[in-house]
Amino acid sequence: MPRSARIPERAQxxxxxxxxxxxxDVHRRQGLFPCESEVARRLSQSPVxxxxxxxxxxxxxxxxxxPVMGGRFWPAVExxxxxxxxxxxxxxxxxxxxxxxxxx
Numbered sequence: 001m002p003r004s005a006r007i008p009e010r011a012q013x014x015x016x017x018x019x020x021x022x023x024x025d026v027h028r029r030q031g032l033f034p035c036e037s038e039v040a041r042r043l044s045q046s047p048v049x050x051x052x053x054x055x056x057x058x059x060x061x062x063x064x065x066x067p068v069m070g071g072r073f074w075p076a077v078e079x080x081x082x083x084x085x086x087x088x089x090x091x092x093x094x095x096x097x098x099x100x101x102x103x104x
Contacts, residue, residue, distance in 0.1 A: 033071030042074075060084070 029038040040050035058064055061083070063076040082088035 032074050033066060033069040034074055035071060036065075039072055039074075039077065 029035060029041075034042070036050060036054070037047045039054075040047045043050075045053060054062060057080075062080050063072050065072055079088060
């Protein structure tokens with residue numbers, strides 16, 4: 001193959017500028033803040049029925065979706081289920097607001 005006809009190695013290995021939706025969703029299935037469909041899958045729930053169930057469970061302490069991260073913190077979700085079924089004796093304290101260090 002003539003040198004001028006070769007595709008530069010950089011162009012061959014660089015991913016497309018916009019990943020297809022399925023590829024982007026893979027990233028949301030991993031990590032500490034999975035997407036809601038992944039939370040449903042991990043809990044053996046239907047993705048269609050999960051939002052209604054999550055709403056009810058949030059009243060009992062299921063962690064809400066973090067507005068910054070866009071997902072539920074998975075270790076806290078697991079801790080919720082452990083507490084619910086008596087598998088944990090450690091209770092996480094709820095945030096009580098901003099600390100006022102000038103009060104001292």
